Amino acid sequence: MPRTIRLSLRLAALALGAVIVQVAAVSQVQLFGTNADLSPLVVASVGLLCGSVPGAIFGFGTGLFLDLALVQTVGLSSLVLLGVGYGAGRLRELRDPEGPLVPILVGAAATAAATVGYSLMQFLLGVDAPVSLLLVRQILATTLLNAIIAAPLYALVRRMLVPLLPEDPRRRRRRAYTTGGLSPLSRA
Amino acid sequence: MYDKTVRRRRAVLGLLVASSLILLTAYFGESGGGLHAVQRGVLDVVSPIQEGASRALKPFRDLAGWTGDTLDAKKEVKGLRAERDALRSTAVAGTAARRENAQLKRMLGIDEAAGLNRAGPVAARVIGQDPSLWYGQVTINKGTNDGIQVDQPVVTGEGLVGRVSFAAGSTAIVRLITDHTTRVSARVNATGITGVVRVEAGRPTDLVLDFTRRDDDVRRGQVIVTAGTRSRADRLESLYPPNVPIGTVTRVDQPATDDQQVHLRPFADLRRMEFVQVLTKAPNHNRPLP
Numbered sequence: 001m002p003r004t005i006r007l008s009l010r011l012a013a014l015a016l017g018a019v020i021v022q023v024a025a026v027s028q029v030q031l032f033g034t035n036a037d038l039s040p041l042v043v044a045s046v047g048l049l050c051g052s053v054p055g056a057i058f059g060f061g062t063g064l065f066l067d068l069a070l071v072q073t074v075g076l077s078s079l080v081l082l083g084v085g086y087g088a089g090r091l092r093e094l095r096d097p098e099g100p101l102v103p104i105l106v107g108a109a110a111t112a113a114a115t116v117g118y119s120l121m122q123f124l125l126g127v128d129a130p131v132s133l134l135l136v137r138q139i140l141a142t143t144l145l146n147a148i149i150a151a152p153l154y155a156l157v158r159r160m161l162v163p164l165l166p167e168d169p170r171r172r173r174r175r176a177y178t179t180g181g182l183s184p185l186s187r188a
Numbered sequence: 189m190y191d192k193t194v195r196r197r198r199a200v201l202g203l204l205v206a207s208s209l210i211l212l213t214a215y216f217g218e219s220g221g222g223l224h225a226v227q228r229g230v231l232d233v234v235s236p237i238q239e240g241a242s243r244a245l246k247p248f249r250d251l252a253g254w255t256g257d258t259l260d261a262k263k264e265v266k267g268l269r270a271e272r273d274a275l276r277s278t279a280v281a282g283t284a285a286r287r288e289n290a291q292l293k294r295m296l297g298i299d300e301a302a303g304l305n306r307a308g309p310v311a312a313r314v315i316g317q318d319p320s321l322w323y324g325q326v327t328i329n330k331g332t333n334d335g336i337q338v339d340q341p342v343v344t345g346e347g348l349v350g351r352v353s354f355a356a357g358s359t360a361i362v363r364l365i366t367d368h369t370t371r372v373s374a375r376v377n378a379t380g381i382t383g384v385v386r387v388e389a390g391r392p393t394d395l396v397l398d399f400t401r402r403d404d405d406v407r408r409g410q411v412i413v414t415a416g417t418r419s420r421a422d423r424l425e426s427l428y429p430p431n432v433p434i435g436t437v438t439r440v441d442q443p444a445t446d447d448q449q450v451h452l453r454p455f456a457d458l459r460r461m462e463f464v465q466v467l468t469k470a471p472n473h474n475r476p477l478p
Binding site for chain 2: 020021022023024025026027028029030031035037038039052053056057060063064065066068069070071072073074075076078079082086118122125127131132133134135136137138
């Protein structure tokens, strides 16, 4: 089976698994007065590993499945999560950041963007109730909680996807450096 | 080559954004049409998987719940001790009142059993929870095959949970009382003062009893229950049966003014529900027993 198809199937399984685990377990566990939200973390991880276009498509698909499975307004989560996936992918394409803190920072930013984006969309679609400032606290708590679990989740997603990616950019860079391919010394 | 890649990327992004907006527009434009049918189908397919995952992941949930409980327990002990003392004295008074009440009811020949067993309760397991911060809904493993219909009230042993907002064959979605679209006609149990319970978005443990009058004296600790149908017209029937506990008053903002707001904490722990009951019948059109 071609690598692209295998990667697509694995991404589909990842989206399905993430949504099921989120809905059946993670949403029902409260820490710091809130619960973790796996969707933006998984989408951001895919964006960071695969790039902006796959990240956006994965975000759209995950959001669509979430909206269908939870009988929510169809298109709402898709729109928010495709932005998250695209953003994470563009970050990888433009900066290709390295370091152990990257998944944590990207995960926190993705969560903040997703929760704020979702809330803004709710406002745009009409909220009949007054909104408490505690919503901001909830968003911050979710962002913090997601930041804590972002690194292990990124490692899990990376482990699932890296064997099927055409080339791991970090491995390529290190190898290139040791062989002198991109070494500043070789250019001198 | 670079331009082609950029054009392709922008085209895909534009296509996806446009698709999302079209889906949003179509979803709002239809009432029970194609997209709703697709949702029903997806729900029917996903709910058995969700139920299996919910059972399989229960130990994980319990472990995490236990950790959270332990952290919270210390804070709660002090308040609970004070509440226990207050409840003990209330219970003593309540027992006497109940005995008197039973005697009076027997004397009047009124059926004492006004419980919810007349409302055709159907027990269901909670198999999914809304991950968003808006605390809107849960998924249960019973649907139209079990007699569940849209707008039926849902309760737990602790109190009111919400109402059914969507029902498929073997599963249904319950919109919680903490959803920003939910309104419940309610009254203060002790005094009969009426109002409408709603949520303040972002504060899922804090409901608000609105539309009380400035001279309504509501106090901390009083219990709020559903009011049931108050109109004589059947078309104005309440969705909820009377006297189902909703929550207890925690504070009153701007008391004795037109803007008086009564805050209450719901009895039902909406984040930790394992089982709920859907009330499939509305005896006496949800009016209090005569």
